[in-house]
Amino acid sequence: MTHATQTGPVPEAIVADDGDELRFCSTCVFGRVCLPQQVDKTKLHELHCLVEHMGPFKPGAHVFRVGDRFNAIYAVRSGTIKTCFYDDTGREQVLGFHLPGEMIGLNAIHPARYPCDAIAIDAAYVCRFSFPALATLATKMPEVQRELFRLLSKDIGNAALLSGDYSADERLAAFLMGLSARFAERGRSATSFRLAMSRGDIANYLRLAAETVSRVLRRFQDQGLIAVEGRDVTLGQPAQLEAIARNLLHR
Amino acid sequence: MTHATQTGPVPEAIVADDGDELRFCSTCVFGRVCLPQQVDKTKLHELHCLVEHMGPFKPGAHVFRVGDRFNAIYAVRSGTIKTCFYDDTGREQVLGFHLPGEMIGLNAIHPARYPCDAIAIDAAYVCRFSFPALATLATKMPEVQRELFRLLSKDIGNAALLSGDYSADERLAAFLMGLSARFAERGRSATSFRLAMSRGDIANYLRLAAETVSRVLRRFQDQGLIAVEGRDVTLGQPAQLEAIARNLLHR
DNA sequence: CGGCGGCTTGAAGGACGTCAAGATTAGTGG
């Protein structure tokens, strides 16, 4: 038994330690805030006070739902969270998959309500940051403010990426390479990993049909670019995948 | 003389007055910052000091370019600005059209370089806000910080909208209704307006071919939903367009 | 065992892109 349900520790899981008064959980998005300069300890303490650990969330459990009033953003501590909304016909549109160390809920600031669901697809733990408290703290700690601006701006770029008109091949190649890079950042293999999400989720994320995802993956495998076995993926030719993600950009 | 081209005033143009020590240009995105509460006058003065009026930009002129080092965000004062980047084959991908009172450059905070071009498609004027100065001010004025967070978050939502998998009909209906709403906010007709952008620009923005845009507009016209004459558009049945934008969401 | 959800594979159809040719408009200089 690998992951998901309750019984036993997860061998490969990325799990943050719990941090302490002077350090954040090792995967925390705000970790970088503390590193550059020695942060005033009382301030660091304040930052800690507005963080609340939550979990575990079982696969399928909601961290927040469309329409909930916005009052906090969340950092993924372990597991994988998908964010998604639903069009008028009920079709799910996945906005993103979020790995440990990534932030969710930033798109809720403006409408003041969450515009999407956040659902655990792994067993997942998150850190909850009260947003009013965080905003107040940001006025006192420019590093925190800067980090928030950066995170928000980054999300704009990510959303724009997905919106380009790319072929199914490009989308999937880019998806795999993106995951690879994010796993590598977290100290895991860049060439061999397990997909936490179903083909259907991937398809919804990439705005493709599940069948198309299946077919493209098979073709990539036939071409020797990757090896797929269920949800386990090994990248055989990352460079070539990279090229597809970049060059195949229309025709 | 108002602005724009040299010969005579432009009857319908949205032009901001220049503001004064105690007021911003009437269209300014930061106008709302000052309204709710009486802002400390010295602080308001500070905010004014970091604003620089720029323009006119002729159609085709760049406000900033891909790769330029990020150091300021811009508010459109009059005219229309499009933001766009280019894929590896050189094809333009329009990220957005920005009307007076809207902000551009927020997506540059994270990479610290502008990830896109900003090009005037009208004769345009903008206000330049030094970002380091603005961020510093934001630590002193929570209203400013809140407004920046709101603007950033809003852009995430906008970018995500475009990324959904919608049909050409939905995209165009949503585009027209969106423009209509934004014109209305600025005190102009919600049902009759002139498109500042070419069909090609619209197509690039919506990730469609220019021919498709042309065809869908014609069909909308044949169905009595709109009247099109060159770049002048009149919405005959806004409710029905709204329905297409919402309901036609895939079949 | 039977059922169910996730995944794969094939065949057919559709929506949109591409190509190509006109039509309309705008821009420019005589």
Added chain:
DNA sequence: CCACTAATCTTGACGTCCTTCAAGCCGCCG
């Protein structure tokens, strides 16, 4: 004011990529 060219826009015919529909496979759980 009128040619002349160059964009922009429209319209048609055709091709293609992807979706849809349908069936079969596999692993999982009651």
